[in-house]
Amino acid sequence: MEHPNPEIQKKQDEFLKICPEGEKDFHKRHFRIGNVACRYHQLSGSVNRETMKLYFNEWLEGLPANIKKDMKLKGFEACKRMFPFTRYVNERQDIGMGEWMKQHLSAEDYEYYTNSK
Numbered sequence: 001m002e003h004p005n006p007e008i009q010k011k012q013d014e015f016l017k018i019c020p021e022g023e024k025d026f027h028k029r030h031f032r033i034g035n036v037a038c039r040y041h042q043l044s045g046s047v048n049r050e051t052m053k054l055y056f057n058e059w060l061e062g063l064p065a066n067i068k069k070d071m072k073l074k075g076f077e078a079c080k081r082m083f084p085f086t087r088y089v090n091e092r093q094d095i096g097m098g099e100w101m102k103q104h105l106s107a108e109d110y111e112y113y114t115n116s117k
Helices: 006-018 021-046 049-061 065-079 083-092 097-104 107-115
Strands: none
Touching (some): 006 021, 021 083, 021 097
């Protein structure tokens, strides 16, 4: 899966062109996994603003006190694209990251992903 940002995809392609042969497969795999994860987090952008704000307040309640305080100070606008929050949103929409990754990666890449956590 390609990166959703054409500029980043272009940079990945350019990097792979100059990458030493012995390292190319490693970097290709990491790009594939990262690109799938990026697209997963972008899914939260399709949730309407009102629901996102409701989820934001729920999310805050589940955070440790020190982190909750910091995220509350940052506010919804600053947090709405942070990976921990976008994952929370997706999971509230019944889109789990593990299953998403499994569906969008090859069996080999998924096994690598699950074993490298």
